[in-house]
Amino acid sequence: MTILTELFAFWQAQADKLGQQTLQHIGLTAASLLAGVVVGVPLGLLLTRRPRLAPWVLGGAGVLQTIPSIALLGFLIPVLGIGPGPAIVALFLYSLLPIVRNTLAGVQGVDAAVVDAARGLGLTDGQVLRRVELPLALPVLLAGIRTAAVINVGVATLAAYVAAGGLGEFIFGGIALNNPAMILAGAIPAAALALLFDGALAGLQHLRGRRLMWAGRALLLALPLLAGLYLLPRAASKLLAGFSPEFVGRSDGLPGLRQLYGLDPASVVLAPALVYEAVRSGDVDLIDGYSTDGRIRAYDLQVLRDDRHAFPPYQAVPVVRRQALEAHPELAPALARLAGQLSDSVMTELNYRVDIRHETPRAVAHDFLRRRGLWHAPQPATGATIRLGSKIFGEQYILAEMYAALIKGYTNLQVEAKTGLGGTSICADALRTGAIDLYPEYTGTGLLVVLQPSAAVLDSLGPDPAAVLAYVRREYRRRYNLEWLAPLGFNNTYALLMRRQQAEQLSIRTVSELSAYLR
Amino acid sequence: MPALEARNLTKHYGSRAAVQDVSFRVEAGQTLVLLGPSGCGKTTLLRMLNRLVEPDTGVVLVNGHDARSQPPELLRRGMGYVIQQVGLLPHYTVAENVAVVPQLLGHAPAAVAARTEELLRRLHLPPEQFAHQYPNQLSGGQQQRVGLARALAADPPIILLDEPFGALDPITRASIRREFRELPELRRKTMVLVTHDVTEAFELADQILLLDAGRVQQLGPPRELLLRPANNFVRRFFGADQLALQLRVLRLADILCELPDNEYFQPSSISYSVNNPLPSTASIHDTLEKLSHIPAPASGEPTVWVQVSKSTARPLTYPTLMTAFGRAIRRLREGP
Numbered sequence A: 001m002t003i004l005t006e007l008f009a010f011w012q013a014q015a016d017k018l019g020q021q022t023l024q025h026i027g028l029t030a031a032s033l034l035a036g037v038v039v040g041v042p043l044g045l046l047l048t049r050r051p052r053l054a055p056w057v058l059g060g061a062g063v064l065q066t067i068p069s070i071a072l073l074g075f076l077i078p079v080l081g082i083g084p085g086p087a088i089v090a091l092f093l094y095s096l097l098p099i100v101r102n103t104l105a106g107v108q109g110v111d112a113a114v115v116d117a118a119r120g121l122g123l124t125d126g127q128v129l130r131r132v133e134l135p136l137a138l139p140v141l142l143a144g145i146r147t148a149a150v151i152n153v154g155v156a157t158l159a160a161y162v163a164a165g166g167l168g169e170f171i172f173g174g175i176a177l178n179n180p181a182m183i184l185a186g187a188i189p190a191a192a193l194a195l196l197f198d199g200a201l202a203g204l205q206h207l208r209g210r211r212l213m214w215a216g217r218a219l220l221l222a223l224p225l226l227a228g229l230y231l232l233p234r235a236a237s238k239l240l241a242g243f244s245p246e247f248v249g250r251s252d253g254l255p256g257l258r259q260l261y262g263l264d265p266a267s268v269v270l271a272p273a274l275v276y277e278a279v280r281s282g283d284v285d286l287i288d289g290y291s292t293d294g295r296i297r298a299y300d301l302q303v304l305r306d307d308r309h310a311f312p313p314y315q316a317v318p319v320v321r322r323q324a325l326e327a328h329p330e331l332a333p334a335l336a337r338l339a340g341q342l343s344d345s346v347m348t349e350l351n352y353r354v355d356i357r358h359e360t361p362r363a364v365a366h367d368f369l370r371r372r373g374l375w376h377a378p379q380p381a382t383g384a385t386i387r388l389g390s391k392i393f394g395e396q397y398i399l400a401e402m403y404a405a406l407i408k409g410y411t412n413l414q415v416e417a418k419t420g421l422g423g424t425s426i427c428a429d430a431l432r433t434g435a436i437d438l439y440p441e442y443t444g445t446g447l448l449v450v451l452q453p454s455a456a457v458l459d460s461l462g463p464d465p466a467a468v469l470a471y472v473r474r475e476y477r478r479r480y481n482l483e484w485l486a487p488l489g490f491n492n493t494y495a496l497l498m499r500r501q502q503a504e505q506l507s508i509r510t511v512s513e514l515s516a517y518l519r
Numbered sequence B: 001m002p003a004l005e006a007r008n009l010t011k012h013y014g015s016r017a018a019v020q021d022v023s024f025r026v027e028a029g030q031t032l033v034l035l036g037p038s039g040c041g042k043t044t045l046l047r048m049l050n051r052l053v054e055p056d057t058g059v060v061l062v063n064g065h066d067a068r069s070q071p072p073e074l075l076r077r078g079m080g081y082v083i084q085q086v087g088l089l090p091h092y093t094v095a096e097n098v099a100v101v102p103q104l105l106g107h108a109p110a111a112v113a114a115r116t117e118e119l120l121r122r123l124h125l126p127p128e129q130f131a132h133q134y135p136n137q138l139s140g141g142q143q144q145r146v147g148l149a150r151a152l153a154a155d156p157p158i159i160l161l162d163e164p165f166g167a168l169d170p171i172t173r174a175s176i177r178r179e180f181r182e183l184p185e186l187r188r189k190t191m192v193l194v195t196h197d198v199t200e201a202f203e204l205a206d207q208i209l210l211l212d213a214g215r216v217q218q219l220g221p222p223r224e225l226l227l228r229p230a231n232n233f234v235r236r237f238f239g240a241d242q243l244a245l246q247l248r249v250l251r252l253a254d255i256l257c258e259l260p261d262n263e264y265f266q267p268s269s270i271s272y273s274v275n276n277p278l279p280s281t282a283s284i285h286d287t288l289e290k291l292s293h294i295p296a297p298a299s300g301e302p303t304v305w306v307q308v309s310k311s312t313a314r315p316l317t318y319p320t321l322m323t324a325f326g327r328a329i330r331r332l333r334e335g336p
Helices: A002-013 A015-049 A051-066 A069-080 A084-108 A112-121 A125-161 A168-177 A180-205 A209-231 A245-249 A254-261 A272-281 A294-298 A322-327 A331-336 A344-355 A361-371 A394-410 A424-433 A443-451 A455-461 A465-480 A500-505 A511-518 B042-049 B072-077 B094-098 B100-104 B109-122 B140-152 B170-182 B198-204 B222-227 B232-239 B242-249 B252-258 B261-265 B284-292 B318-334
Strands: A240-243 A266-269 A286-290 A301-304 A316-321 A385-391 A414-421 A438-442 A482-484 A494-499 B004-013 B016-026 B031-035 B057-062 B079-083 B158-162 B190-195 B207-212 B215-220 B304-307 B313-316
Touching: A002 A015, A002 A180, A015 A051, A015 A084, A015 A125, A015 A168, A015 A180, A015 A209, A051 A084, A069 A084, A069 A125, A084 A125, A112 A125, A112 B072, A112 B079, A112 B100, A112 B140, A125 A168, A125 A180, A125 A209, A168 A180, A168 A245, A168 A266, A180 A209, A240 A245, A240 A272, A245 A254, A245 A266, A254 A511, A272 A286, A272 A301, A272 A494, A294 A301, A294 A344, A301 A500, A301 A511, A316 A322, A316 A331, A316 A394, A322 A331, A322 A482, A331 A394, A344 A361, A344 A394, A361 A394, A385 A394, A385 A424, A394 A414, A394 A438, A414 A424, A424 A438, A424 A443, A438 A443, A443 A465, A455 A465, A465 A482, A494 A500, A494 A511, B004 B042, B016 B031, B016 B042, B016 B057, B016 B190, B016 B207, B016 B215, B031 B042, B031 B198, B042 B158, B042 B190, B072 B079, B079 B140, B094 B100, B094 B109, B094 B140, B100 B109, B109 B140, B140 B158, B140 B170, B170 B198, B190 B198, B198 B222, B198 B242, B207 B222, B207 B232, B215 B222, B215 B232, B222 B232, B222 B242, B222 B318, B232 B242, B242 B284, B242 B318, B252 B284, B252 B318, B284 B304, B284 B318, B313 B318
Parallel strands: A240 A266, A240 A286, A385 A414, A385 A438, B031 B190, B031 B207, B079 B158, B158 B190
Antiparallel strands: A286 A494, A301 A494, A316 A438, A316 A482, B004 B016, B004 B057, B207 B215, B304 B313
């Protein structure tokens, strides 16, 4: 019941956004369906005249269908950038198979005797198509469009990953923040839309004769109109921000900035992996990122100084289950070897090698350990298994590799890597339930995402890294029986980033200056 | 000039020859039946006439003009086309189906409507009841009548029919065939009809073209195919129905000369049917039919009379008729 209350409260608070996202969602679906019909139906008709091409075309469309939607978007981004382009093209490609196949099946399903008689009476090819084949194939053809529509309403949620809007913004925000009410806030309208499209097209499909023809024409008119919903004007702003879903929802992310700086730029939501590309290519001007990210150096980005300390300290620290530490006393000393070894600049450099130069995290991690004299050849693994977790970005992979090498080198424990866990909540849950034994976490994240203390406690902690570490260590021990070991040295805090050139042009160096500029 | 002529038509599908070197002529108002077993190429041959199939070699002449001299659609609009599966447009009403070709030809809507109504009435489909029904509401026989009305709507001089009665049950088939034969619309038409039904062929044909494996086995009037088969295939093809067909093909005129002279003045030959004698063109089949309906007299055989000249009639009984028939067959087979 509480989730329902939360859900309605969320809808009430975000009514504007809900409306806008729903319209965008309908628009995306309609635009891609329109493209699917405009290309798919003629293609299907061509196949009825050249059946030899059918296996090739249907096979091709089938292969497209099997590409996971997120991967398809990934393929399209280098070509089309971010925004509605790749989203609509991806949805269009998904709608092709059902539309082409059903056009072909519909026309092939027309009684051959009817077509033969029509030809024999002296109808031209065009007349046979318009008067006989298309009207009789229409129910099957509409079934194809209906399938495509339902697929597209579902896949269109992924558009939120490429800054194309839609109901996916709530869904992915909710997943990133482990907020079921927020997931439902997007998922329920998306499901309702799918049912609505399905029902409407099912209704058309069951019409007969003339009415069916009229319905077909009405659909062709309605799709561009619905697609037009997507083009409704968006809020204009001097700068366009592109934020990851987690940043938009986290209290130390955008809401914190809004509170402290009054910062509220026009923004789109997109996948965390895409924000750097988006700012580099100029699709957006302002992004959220991490202060040690290798791409800051590679893409010549400017970190805006957090002059009023909206972002709490984010010291990297290994978090370990106490049971693991007690069962294997040799584990803590092995992990402690890395304490204080990694400064901000060192970590940025390592990240740069992995993210930009595409060296493997393992090679970079081992190289670093060797240079620091921390490397030790693996011992024969005879002991118990330590399960090592990491979040899904380069820095965490590097740290996980370092810990794996240290554990193997200085103990006889075995290591099982469970890297690439989606986000903070997933890692924290995995650690609490014992699915993993340790992973590198950041103090600020533990504080704000996991512990979520009251405003009074946050105020008392202030921007002091030591105070924050002490607090999370105490609370984790008390609540979860988890141990924060010694910090690694660097502070990977949230950061607002702009292209250096644009930042210099606008003389924006701090978040305050940005806020003043936008006002 | 023949209304329709085929010269050396050949069609291959892959390496298989569907039709090989077939030629024929159909005079205006005549009916040519393409007869043969399944897969003999008769449908392919028919479809070459309206260019639904283009021949590999050979030409089709319509009223002396090469069929390829006009676009196939225009050629087809000048030929009625009836097929076994009827192929009515399921999303058109009966009236709309009948009106398809006149509309393509740009006839005035009022004329099209009047013509549709007239044809439906003539084919025993009262328009007030049937005009606005859809094909799936009709029986098979009714659908085939609509198909026939559709082919006749624009009054084309040539009609092509591909097993038009093939999908009907025997009773409906016989009644529709009778209507078909008696339809005044069709008297003037040049028709090419495909069938594998020997009885149907003999009932409707002026000429029969018997095909096997794409080749012409024999082309001629039904009687010639029956009495003077060109080869063993023709003989075997009619073998099973031989007697029934002979009874239909032979006329009384064919057997009169085989009657014994002394039967002219038999005393028992006086009967009431002398007032209503059969014409000498009546078939043996019809004569037997008639005899079977005459009650047997107290003495002697039931008798019918046949008109031999303006003033003379001759009596026929079962024995005299069958004896003369047997002799006539032997004579006709042996030839002149």
